Amino acid sequence: MTDQPLNIAAEKTAHPADDLAVVPAVKKPAKAVRAMIDRYTWYEYVAIYAGIFVFLFFVLAPFIEGFMVSLKPLSRLFSTPYSFWPEQGSLTAYFTMWQSVPGFWRYILNSLGLSTVITVVVLIMVVPAAYAFARFPFKGRGIMLAGFLAVNMFSGAVLLIPLYRLMRSLGFLNTYFAMIVPGVAFLIPSAIWLLRTYMMRIPRELDEAAWVDGASRLYTLRRVILPIAMPGISVVAITTFIGAYAQQFIFALTFNSKTEFMPLPIGLFAYFGRQEVVWNELMAASFVGISPVLILIVFLQRYLVAGLTAGAVKT
Amino acid sequence: MTSTRNATLFALALLAPALLYIIGIVAYPLVDTINLSFTNAALKKTYEFVGWANYEKIFKNNFNDVIVRTFVWTFFSVSIKMIVGTFGAVLLNAAVPGRALFRILTMPPWVVPMAIGIFMWGWMYNGQFGMISGLLQNFHIVDGPIAWLAYGNTAFWATIVTDVWIGVPLVTIYLLAAMQSIPRDLYEAAWTDGAGRFYRFRRITFPMIIPALVTMSLLSLIATFNSFDIIWILTRGGPSGSTTTMIIDTYKTAIGSYKYGEGAARAVMICIFLSLFCLAYFRVVGKINTGEKA
Numbered sequence: 001m002t003d004q005p006l007n008i009a010a011e012k013t014a015h016p017a018d019d020l021a022v023v024p025a026v027k028k029p030a031k032a033v034r035a036m037i038d039r040y041t042w043y044e045y046v047a048i049y050a051g052i053f054v055f056l057f058f059v060l061a062p063f064i065e066g067f068m069v070s071l072k073p074l075s076r077l078f079s080t081p082y083s084f085w086p087e088q089g090s091l092t093a094y095f096t097m098w099q100s101v102p103g104f105w106r107y108i109l110n111s112l113g114l115s116t117v118i119t120v121v122v123l124i125m126v127v128p129a130a131y132a133f134a135r136f137p138f139k140g141r142g143i144m145l146a147g148f149l150a151v152n153m154f155s156g157a158v159l160l161i162p163l164y165r166l167m168r169s170l171g172f173l174n175t176y177f178a179m180i181v182p183g184v185a186f187l188i189p190s191a192i193w194l195l196r197t198y199m200m201r202i203p204r205e206l207d208e209a210a211w212v213d214g215a216s217r218l219y220t221l222r223r224v225i226l227p228i229a230m231p232g233i234s235v236v237a238i239t240t241f242i243g244a245y246a247q248q249f250i251f252a253l254t255f256n257s258k259t260e261f262m263p264l265p266i267g268l269f270a271y272f273g274r275q276e277v278v279w280n281e282l283m284a285a286s287f288v289g290i291s292p293v294l295i296l297i298v299f300l301q302r303y304l305v306a307g308l309t310a311g312a313v314k315t
Numbered sequence: 316m317t318s319t320r321n322a323t324l325f326a327l328a329l330l331a332p333a334l335l336y337i338i339g340i341v342a343y344p345l346v347d348t349i350n351l352s353f354t355n356a357a358l359k360k361t362y363e364f365v366g367w368a369n370y371e372k373i374f375k376n377n378f379n380d381v382i383v384r385t386f387v388w389t390f391f392s393v394s395i396k397m398i399v400g401t402f403g404a405v406l407l408n409a410a411v412p413g414r415a416l417f418r419i420l421t422m423p424p425w426v427v428p429m430a431i432g433i434f435m436w437g438w439m440y441n442g443q444f445g446m447i448s449g450l451l452q453n454f455h456i457v458d459g460p461i462a463w464l465a466y467g468n469t470a471f472w473a474t475i476v477t478d479v480w481i482g483v484p485l486v487t488i489y490l491l492a493a494m495q496s497i498p499r500d501l502y503e504a505a506w507t508d509g510a511g512r513f514y515r516f517r518r519i520t521f522p523m524i525i526p527a528l529v530t531m532s533l534l535s536l537i538a539t540f541n542s543f544d545i546i547w548i549l550t551r552g553g554p555s556g557s558t559t560t561m562i563i564d565t566y567k568t569a570i571g572s573y574k575y576g577e578g579a580a581r582a583v584m585i586c587i588f589l590s591l592f593c594l595a596y597f598r599v600v601g602k603i604n605t606g607e608k609a
Contacts, residue, residue, distance in 0.1 A: 037502055037503065037506050038410035040409075040411070044512075045411065048406060048409045048411055049411065051402070051406045052406045052407070052411075052417055055399075055402065055403045055406055055421075056417060056420050056421070058399070058480065058483075059420065059421055059423070059424060059480070059483065059484065060420060060423065061439065061446065062424075062432055062435035062436050062438075062439055062480070063423060063432075063435065065435060065438065065439050065445075065446040066434075066435040066438065069438060082444065082445075082446075082448070082449025082450070082452060082453060083449075083453075084446070084449070084450065084453075111428075124332070125332045125333040125336060126333060128329035128330070128332070128333075129329060129330050129332070129333040129334075131329055132325075132326040132327075132329035132330045133330075135326075136322050136323065136325070136326035138322070138323040138326045138327065139323065144330070144334070146597060147337075148333075148337065150593055151337055151341050152537075153537050153541075153589050153590075153592070153593045153596075154341065154345070154541075154586065154589060155538075155541035155543065155562075157541060157543040157562050157565070157566065158348075158541065158562065158565070158582050158585050158586060158589070159341065159344040159345060159348060159582070160565075160566065160569065160570065160582075161347075161348060161351060161569045161570075161575050161578050161579050161582060162343070162344035162345075162347035162348050162351065162579075163340070163344050164569075164570070165347070165575075166340075166343075166344060166347075181340060182340060184336070184340075185336060185337060185340035185341050186341075188333055188336065188337060189337075192333065217322075217325050218325075221329075242426050245428060246425075246426060246427065246428050246429055247428075247429060248428060248430070249428075249429065249430045249543075249544045250543055250544065253547075254570055264428065264431070265428045265429075265430030265431055266430075268430070268431065268434060269430060269434070269548065272434055272437070272548075279438065279444075282434070283435070283438070286431045286434060286435065289428065289431060290423075290427045290428060290431055293423075293426045293427055293428075294423065294427070296426070297419060297422050297423070297426055298419060301418070301419050301422070
């Protein structure tokens with residue numbers, strides 16, 4: 001019973017996120033009081049919008065600046081005084097960059113490919129594990145769950161030395177495996193966490209009904225639980241993919257030196273270090289590289305919030 | 316379900332792949348780090364046991380300074396994240412037109428490949444052509460260009476600002492979710508009693524999000540303590556070590572100079588601090604929830 005408080009703790013931490021996921025801003029019929037609480041005077045509106053502007057400017061400034069840079073011709077870029085708006089701006093860099101950053105396609109494909117493989121491997125391990133945590137009150141469950149969480153606390157950077165040795169002895173250095181294998185490990189915990197919360201909401205009666213009908217446990221998981229859990233699994237897949245896409249740096253930097261295997265951030269990093277940096281083209285390349293996720297967040301914002309806040313345990 | 320023993324076996328079978336993977340890729344390396352920290356392992360194939368020599372060595376060097384610097388860096392980064400995040404969550408919680416869009420716009424730093432966001436900051440910090448120095452000059456706030464990453468003091472703060480930038484979306488969205496789970500009745504009752512907006516924030520919103528704030532601070536503390544990409548891309552720990560945190564120091568020793576044993580000793584020190592934070596996290600989260608239950 002010692003592990004009980006931890007479980008409750010787990011429940012509660014994930015809670016606010018779940019609310020946001022399940023109730024996507026449902027507009028209830030406004031009662032008089034509600035409407036009046038939410039009524040602002042004009043100066044309150046001004047203050048709120050001004051605050052939001054400052055806040056969002058901070059959040060988006062690097063992207064705004066990056067975009068402006070990508071539009072500026074190189075000659076204007078290195079001229080003083082500084083001008084925020086691109087004079088003689090054009091999209092030329094977006095076309096010329098394919099020659100200046102050779103292998104740019106390769107980097108993007110590597111990034112997408114690595115993230116896809118990592119996501120698939122994570123799902124294969126996480127779906128059964130999450131089901132086990134959600135359904136079976138086995139001994140030591142709380143400890144094990146806490147153990148998985150604790151993995152999140154240790155970043156790859158801390159374990160880099162033994163991981164390097166491990167990759168070397170497995171012969172994985174300078175291959176895709178060197179980025180996939182450690183990448184997977186650090187994405188497992190939050191995926192288990194998120195999916196477990198989802199599966200606990202599936203009524204237990206379904207399992208029991210299948211059991212009464214003589215279905216084996218494995219059959220129940222495959223044919224009863226999996227189809228119902230599909231939406232949850234998709235959310236986990238999306239967040240894992242984004243996590244894998246966003247965190248490609250340290251393992252790729254340390255375990256791989258082959259240009260043809262580099263994911264996008266490392267590929268670009270190699271260019272940023274050089275003297276004759278073609279900044280406008282590199283910014284253009286960066287924008288093309290981040291566009292997949294930017295598009296994803298517009299459409300999947302709601303799921304992302306749920307997934308990433310539950311994964312708050314991570315970060 | 317019938318036999319519990321059977322169920323337990325089944326559960327363990329389901330868990331096995333994930334469990335074994337984590338043991339192989341996380342637990343074993345953790346043990347190996349401790350092991351290596353007592354050896355003189357380096358590039359060569361063989362190494363021997365050297366006792367506490369590595370630890371004595373790093374503390375004789377400047378490791379104390381690095382620890383202090385790491386804590387100062389982390390303290391400011393986490394505090395600013397919390398303040399900015401609360402500020403953002405309050406604003407995004409306001410019932411104004413466009414707030415759905417504003418929420419989406421908060422997320423990019425979080426989901427975009429971290430390294431690419433940091434490249435863009437690197438450009439912004441550029442003294443001659445970057446936005447910050449440029450705008451400050453255009454508005455005549457400063458006279459000449461400031462190369463933010465070129466001086467110890469400004470580089471230290473610049474890396475903190477970028478770390479805040481990466482962390483703020485998560486904090487904001489998490490606190491926003493906490494704010495939205497506060498029952499509306501509380502606000503309505505307070506409003507009926509004539510409580511003003513600020514009073515309602517101070518007496519309802521803020522006390523109600525304290526558990527979320529504490530949880531998030533601890534998580535953020537752990538993440539920030541582990542922060543590597545930002546400093547490595549922007550300054551590589553420089554200029555002259557002014558942004559060298561424990562994790563950067565470990566990386567430089569182990570991967571840069573191939574001193575695995577010495578690097579492992581530094582990594583062990585990081586692990587000790589992280590374990591303490593981790594314990595605090597489980598303690599606090601457990602306490603918050605049992606407190607709520609009672």
